[in-house]
Structures are given as structure tokens and as C-alpha cells.
Amino acid sequence: MENSSSGPHASGAYRQSVARSESEPGRFWLDAAGGIEWDTPPTVALDDTEAPLYRWFPDGVMNTCFNALDRHVLAGRGETAALIYDSPVVGKKKSYSYATLLDKVARFAGVLADAGVVKGDRVVIYMPMMPQAVTAMLACARLGAVHSVVFGGFAAKELAARLDDAQPKVIVTASGGIEPSRVVEYLPTIVDALALSTGSVATVIVKNRTEVPGSAAEFSFPGTQWWDWDERSPFAAPHPPVGVAATDPLYILYTSGTTGAPKGVVRDNGGHAVAMAWSMENIYDIHPGDVMWTASDVGWVVGHSYIVYGPLIAGATTVLYEGKPVGTPDAGAFWRVVSEHRVKVLFTAPTALRAIRKADPHATLAEKYDLGCLDALFLAGERLDPDTWTWATALLEKPVVDHWWQTETGWAICASPRGLEKLPLRAGSPSFPVPGFQVGIVDEHGTPLPHLAEGNIVIKLPLPPGTLATLWNGDERYVATYLSAFPGYYLTGDSGYFDREGYLYVMGRTDDIINVAGHRLSTGSMEQVLSQHPAVAECAVIGVHDEIKGQKPVGYVVLKHGVTIAEEQLAAELVAMMREQIGAVAAFRDAVVIQALPKTRSGKILRKTMRQIVNGEDYVVPPTIDDPAAIDIIAATVASAAV
Template sequence: MIQKINSLEEYQAAYQKSVAQPEAFWADQAESFTWRKKWDNVLEWNFREPSIKWFQGGKLNITENCLDRHLNERGDETALIWEANDPEEHFRKFTYRELYTKVCQFANVLKNNGAKKGDRICIYMPMVPELAIAVLACARIGAIHSVVFGGFSAQSIADRIQDAQCSMVITSDGGYRGTKEIQLKSVIDDALVQCPSVKRVIVLTRSRTPVSMIKGRDVWWEDEIKKVETLGMTECAAEEMDAEDMLFILYTSGSTGKPKGVVHTCGGYMVYSAYTFQNVFQYNPGEVHFCTADIGWITGHSYIVYGPLLSGATSLMFEGIPTWPDAGRFWDIVDKYKVNILYTAPTAIRSLMSFGLDPLKGKELSSLTKLGSVGEPINEEAWHWYDEHIGKKQCPITDTWWQTETGGIMIAPIAGITPTKPGYATLPLPGIQPILVDENGKEVQGNGVSGNLCIKFPWPGMLRTTYGDHERCRLNYFSTYENLYFTGDGCLRDEDGYYRITGRVDDVLNVSGHRIGTAEVENAINMYSDVIESAVVGYPHAVKGQGIYAFVICTPHLNDEELTRKDILMTVSRIIGPIAKPDKIQFVSGLPKTRSGKIMRRILRKIAEGDVSNLGDTSTLLDPQVVEEIKSGALLSVKEA
């Protein structure tokens, strides 16, 4: 098995070994998996190109490690629990054996519909068990899954399908989130107008909403399953993959308009997601792990699907939202399934705090042993509320820092073992070598310092490239500072050597734990017919952590500001999705620009934050007067959009 850390001394010893002998350290972890052929070489790397290869020559299939190898010992134990959006709807549970059969069946469906090793398959589904089954079925046949969050617009999906040249889409007629019914198939239909590469669409029945089914392209999931059942196709041999073959693409926002497809590979991602799951959460056999994320994000990939199943764990997935039918829904689920580990986002915690303690009344939370936080740094007030009212001061909180690009948790307390500190991600996990640098790339040494967070040595779960554009990967992550992976985050290292993430240092916002590029939002706003130019910045938001504040220049004949505001929001929803809608829109006649035409977002950020007393020298701007106008407009209080 993976080497589990059981004490602070063991953490320190593991960390020392991982830095002194990284190849030996990771080879030891990799030994605990099923390999068709063992690797020839543990690691070959440089951060210049960049080129990172782990476990070269190793042959495996990740689903044999998620499913097949558990069948003898824990085939009848629960692998997956699903809780529906509607509490009245019956839950579903799958043992490892049942999940294995479902994955094999759907893998055969994919093959019957022309999918093969190396094909890219887009998955756009609600949070139902079939989403996890589809992900694993792709991996079983060696197809590369690209899961797109169910809240994205048709245009966003089309961009992702075109970039990866997907040949197939797996979707659903619709889905539920709280009181909303989401029309997933009709969004896919709109997207596919621009996507000639897609030859087949497999549609799951979920909401029974009427949909159009195009002859020769669209087929029903249930009909396809019946075909393989009739033929008795309950087995599907797993495709042999190289450790460095692509496992999945996951699109993430960057500081330029176009989302980038982060590529993760089979071997390294497998080892890293399982190692971090078992150690950070101190997972013990039989515990129920409830990660509240969506599988459309990296958290769902690593800590609902792969990490738990690789570890033989019981993973709980939930279709709905924490506040429906009331703000006690999470606590009902914890009580109902005797959840041991709860892994959620600061946004969710802050939202639930606002309802007070009534929703907790009568909810039995004593099964909880460990709590986790993900998506953004958790503020102290939320940390203490979580600790006191959910963990009853009995559950260690692991505040995890990591990214889509890192594949798994990087800096975090190991639950119950390394001491915690509210607001701090604390210490790096074994194998992770963080470094703080100043603007010039010079290392900032010692404690009680801050700088830009970089990593100086590779780890198995890290991204290998951005799909179809390796140069973009190099420019984004490896070109800012020589021989370092640049995270894009600012960071403080305190007197104890503990790390605290202070936020993005590039033009990327962290809204409710989701990364959204300012350029992407500006592009969408600028598509609206009456908009001449816009600038988007983040500002502190009580629930989301960061809100989106848009400064917008419109054509002079603007008559109805309120209607225009709504139209802009609709435009952004159409182009990116509701997740990227600005919280505040301020109409302005100009933007603060340097003489070379660069927008001074630093000034706009301060205005958005309400800190107008210290804007620095504005005399060098092209039109300093515009700053006064924007300031007074902001002080007149811009309505929440």
C-alpha cells in the first residue's frame, strides 16, 4: 500500500526523503499499484521546454487500479453513494463489483459507437453516477475525457470541443440544481452547430425534458446499454496505456481570453491523486468521504472519482446545492450516510454561516472525523465556524492549496498530524518543494517573508502540457522564472515556516473557488452591441471570496442603464456561462490608461475595493480626470448586478 504518514515525525522523515531522494520516494509509492509492466525510468525532466516524464516505459490502465484490483477483497463494499438533488428521490449505491460492471458495459457502448484509444470525448452531464461511469469508461478504453461543467454556455462548450477536436459527446436530456432544471441537451445542440468533428452524441435520460434527437448522430444511453446487455457484454478488457499517455484534458481559465486545456497523464496522476487522498485525509478503510465539488472541476476528478476509488474508499457524490430545499441539506446528508470526511469550499461555508445555526438543529454530525476546505484560502471567521459548529472542535481542518494544473493537493495540513493554523495552508506535502521569489525571480529566503509562489522540482501529478499548444504551457507556467513552475499565486511564509496563499498575482479571479480570467469576461462584455470597451477586476465579496466588478464604456446613446446592465449579464451568460456574470457593473466615460494605452487595473482594483485614498500617482495617465469620475461613480454605490 501507499506509505501512510501516522505522526509528525513520520511526516518530517517522509518529507526529508522526498527531497533528498525523490525518485526512490515516488517509486516506493508507485509500487503499491497494479502495473502491466514496471517502469524503466522513474523521472526525466527539465523546466525549460518543459518536458516532464514520470514512470517512463510503465504500462497500466488506471481503471484496473480503481476497480479490478479491489474485486477480490472488497467487491461487495460500497464504492459510490449518490444523493439526488431532490431529497425525496431515492439514493443509489454501487459496490465495487457493480461499478466495475457498469463501467465495462458503458466502455463497450463507447466502442460500439466508434470510440477508440486516443479519441477525445467531451462529457457534459449533471452530477449523476453515470457521469463518474462515463469518465471511467473513457479511461478504460484509452479515450481521453474532457469533462465540461454543466453551467457553461454553448459557446464555451464549442470552444472546448473544437480545441480538443472531440469526436463524441456524452450528455443528458437535462439536470437539476436546486429549483432549477438545466437544459443540457439543447445547450449541446447549440454548441454542435460549430463542431463538425463530433460524430456521435450519447444522451442519458435524467429530467425527461423534451429534446431533439438527430438521426445518425444522437443515441440514447439506455438503448445502447440494452444492446450490450442483450449480447452479454458485461466485461471489457482494459486498454494498455503508457504511464505518459494522456488520461484527460480539463479546461481552465487563464489571463488571456481563450481557456487552456490542461493535460494530465495516466501514471503520475494515478500515483499522486491516491497518495494525497490517503495522506491528507488520513483515510481509513470503511470511511465515507463526501467531497461536495462537481466532477466538472479538478477537485471532483481527483477527490470524488480517482483518488477515492484508487484507494478502495467509499465516495459520496451529490447532485444538488447546499441551500435547497433548505440550508441544512449538507448536514442532512452527513447524518443520513454517517459521513466521516467532509471536503467543501469556503464559499459554501460562508453561505451556510449566513443562515445562522437553526439549520444545524437536530442534525447528528458526530460521525465526522475530518474536515477539508478547497478552492480558495478559507478566511478565519469561516474556519472557526466550521471548526466549532460542524467539527465540534473534534475534527482537524485541512485547508488545501492546489490547482487544476497540479493534479492534486500540494500544501495542506495532514489531518490530525501536522498542526493547523486558521487561514494557512501550512506545510508542503512530501515531494513538493515550494520556493518564494521576488519580482526578479530571486529567491526570498527565511521565514516571515512573502513573494510569488513557485515550485522548483517536479511531482507526479503535475500538468504535462496544454492541449495542442505546448508553447502556451511554457509561457504560462515556466517562462516567468527560470527553471521554476510559477503558480500565479502570491504567498506569505510566516515565522513558523507555514504558507499562507495571498491570492492571484495575474489577471485571474477566484470566484467561489472557480478560476475566471478577466480577459475572458472582458471579451464577453465587449461582444454586447452597445459596449465600446470594458475592464474587469476582482473585489472582496462576503460569500464568493472574490466578486467580479466591471467598468464599462458604452455608446453615447445609452437610454436605460438598468436594461443595459441586464443585457450585458445575459451576454456574458450566453458566451461563458452564468458563473462569469459580473456582480457589479459601473458605466464610465473612460478608463485609466497609460500613454501607451495600457489599462491601469491596479487603480480600478483599489476603487472596486473601496480604497480610494491611496491610488498612487495618477498624473502620468493619459487622462487623470477619468479617475475622479470613476471614483465618484463608485462612491455613489454601484448596484449589485
């Protein structure tokens, strides 16, 4: 395959790192393994005896929780802030030192041990964004147990499917979650899920929240004991870290939008810890004592990697924020958190920025805060349109780093690695492949494509440490889903292209390529055009069935707050922009203004569901949807158009 990963500075630190990771991958990653502490240091980087199921650091023994907490306390940094909890929804702020957090984690590990949890057992964590969620995750890691975090608020049917797949011994939960406009009770859902599940859960441990009704004493289920977190955790004996093989699983994370049998991504302990340590230093330029705020949720991979494990393994301070980008209380919330906690790196999703921009187009609320502490803004989770990138860059006057990765990879496939070399940034591109990821573009036959030609984005095997080891109870499914389309390569499911200088452009999922009269067109490129209109806050383009052309593109747009424009005028202007920038071949003639786009809780626009609705196909609302009413808006729009 043509090497598409060469960056613009062939002699720079980035290029040297890429070259070494490709020519000496074993040595490169064994050196990187020196960034964490081992009970038994590995002498072998990669076990490929069962390829394409690869295993990193097969002879290494370590503990992830020890690397996240104990080693920093032992190094004399116990009083350094490890976690800052900031919750505008309950009006609480609290800072936890490394020593304090270690004590709480060790004691809750003792509670889990009292419940019979041992190395290899599974624990499902069904909690909101509160410190106890982080505590529970780390306590599982301390015991060598495998955690599976499920979004608090998931429906009972979805939770039951995950219970059936993971077969946990314990569920850790809270009485409920708090949204800006409502309270979500969790415990009735737990009971319903237990009734639907075919497995058996020995213990449910409940952290009661005074703001939410319900407690462990009020609920029961045959064969399951219910424990109160606060009655047991403070008095439990602290449990020491348990050494595990580097190849032992750390967690299972079920991918969003799962239909049928859940698809649980498995992350190992050793490779994951090495990748977290390497990426914190080399991608985010975060070091001990720095403050990193990842405005996501621990239910997503971003929260696993860069709210919990990455910052703590690096000895940094992580911010746990229970709130929204707008509405808690306003569109200045993010800037308040950055200023108040002296955040060096903010990591969030483009959709959060678009929500802020929609509510506060001129960023007047940002003027209230001192953002001088901020070194860079990182964005991932949804395609970052150039207009939003330009807006954020002008607002902050700081680097806005688009980077691209997936639940399956666990960390960035492409980025501008600021700790290695501060490479030039380009609107619309997540920059360059990270060392360890050999990225290529191929057509449907697996033939490498030249620069500027859009095709399937693939990654050469083996994937680097920290990526998915397999699917839970699903080695064959893992190979069939990701590794079979192009033997020797991992199929990302995204389409894109490299420009002549090696910048990657990710245009969207491969099923978002539409065929208009024989022309294959990327909806991502069309969205890029629509987002440039000064009235448009965000948009989605989908392919609608057309008897003559096969498919035709339809744009759904959300207007910025306070903007008024006749829909006919807007549609005419958008059609003209599309014709000018893409050409008549796009056959773009339809633009519809709506109040909100349906999204997952991580900010991904549900284009597939939208397409199914518009084309009159059967559809299932994904359990990860943030606002189900947005689906109704699309359905009502389609019904109105039909009339």
C-alpha cells in the same frame, strides 16, 4: 532558493517524508508507485530528457479504471459500496457496489467502443452530477480514451471552443440538469455547439432524465448519430481494460475563466494514479471502506480527483451529491449527508461554508444531526478566511484543514497531511508544502525572500507526479504560461509568504496585489480584516483606479442572514478595523453592502471581473459564473455611485 518547507517537527514523519522526497525523489516516487497495480511496473521514475517537459514512470504500463474498480473486485471487495448517489433535487438516493459499478462501466466502455472510440480518442462529457457522469469518465479510462468533462449548462459557444480544441469523436450527455429553481435543457445547446464547431463529432450519446424534456430521438445534426444510453448500455458487451503507457493522457480539463483559445490542462495516467493513491492515504487518511464526500462537481479538478478517481483508487466509498449547500432544502443539507452516509472526511469549498453560515449563523440546523462519524473537514478552492475557519472549528469540534492547490497541480500543494502526521493547524494557513512540492517565495526578479515577506509563490521543477504534463496541443504555451517567468520554477500565479515556523499563507492571486501610493498591499489581507466583523458573511476587496494614489481599495461585503445594520455604521466600523490592523497606509475608506458576490461554480470570487467593471474597463462574463445576476448587482452599484 531558501528552503521554506521545513515544518515544526524536524524529526516527525512529515519532515522525514519531505527530506526523502527531496534527497531521493526517484526512489520516493517509485516506492509510491507500489500503491497501484501495473501491467508493467516502472523501473524509472522520471524522464527529464525533454525538460522542462517532464514525464513520470516512462516505462510503466497500467490502466486507471482497473485500479479504480477491477482490482478491488478481484480482491474480494466487490460488494463494498463504491459510490453513493444522493440527489435532493430529484429526490433520489442509491448506492452502487464496486461490482455493480464495474459492470456498468465495462458495458458503457463497450458502447463507446461500438461508437468507434479507441485508445487516444477524445470524448467530451457534458453532464450534471449523476452516476452516469462517473460511469462515462471511468469507461473512457478503461478504453485508454481521453475524456474532457465540460460543465453541463455551459453555453454553446464555450462548448464549441472545447470541441474545436479537443476534437472528440463522441459527446456523452444527458437531457438536462436540475437546479433548485429551474431545469436546464442540454440537447439544444449540443446542437448549437455542433453548428458552431469546426470539427466533426461522430456520435452523441444521451442519458434521458425523466425530469427533463428531450431525448436522443428528438434531435439530429448532419453527420452525427444520436444514441440513447439506456437502449445500448445494458446490452453492450463488457469491455476489458486497455493497457496504456503511464505517460498517456487520461483527461483534458479546461481551466475556468478561459478567454481566447481554451487552455486544456493534460493529466497523465500513471503519475495521476500514483498521486491519487498517495494523497488519499497520506493527506486525507482515507483507507478501504472509509466514506469520503467531496461536495464539488465533476466538472472541476476537485471532482475529478476526489469525487471520482482518488476515493475509488483507494478502495473507499465516494458520495456523489446533486444539490446545494443551502436551499436543497436548507442550510442543514451538508450535515444531513454527513450523518446519513457516515462520512469520515468532508471536502468542500470555503464559499459553501460561508453560504451555510450566512443562512444559519449559529448552526442550529447542525444540532439535528449526529456528526460523530466526521474525522476532519478539508477546504480548498478559495482563500479560507480565519473567521470562517474559527466558526467551522467551533461548530464541528473537529480539525478544519485548509489546503491549497490548483487545476494545474491536480492535488494539494500545501496541506496538513493527516495520514502522515497530524500537525497543528493555524487559521489563515494551508499549513506546509506536501512532499514532492518544493515551494518558495520570490520577488519580481526571482530573488528568494525571507520569512514574513510576501511575494510570488513558485514551485521548483520538476513538479511531482499527478501534476499537469502540458497543455493540450500547447507545449510552447505551457512553457510560456507557467515556466518562463522564473526558469527552473513553476509560477503558481498566487502571492503569499512563509512564517518563521514554515506555515505558508496564500494571500490571493498576484494580480490582486494593489499599489496604494507606492505601497504594495494584498487584498487578501484586507479581506481577512473585513471578514472578522460579526455582521459580514463574505467579502471581496478590489483595487480601484485613483488619480492621486494610483489605486485605492474598495470592500464589497455581504451580510449574514437576519443581520440589520446601517450601512454608514458598518462602513465606519470596517474602516476603523482596517486602520487598526493594517494601518492608515491602506487608505481604506469605502465599504459597499451588496446582496451577492459574483463567483464561479466552484466558489471562486470573480475579483478580476469586478475590478474591470468598477474601473470602467471592458469585461467578459466568464462561462463558469454561478449566478450572472451577481454581475448585474456590481454594475448597478457602480452606476448608482456614479450618479
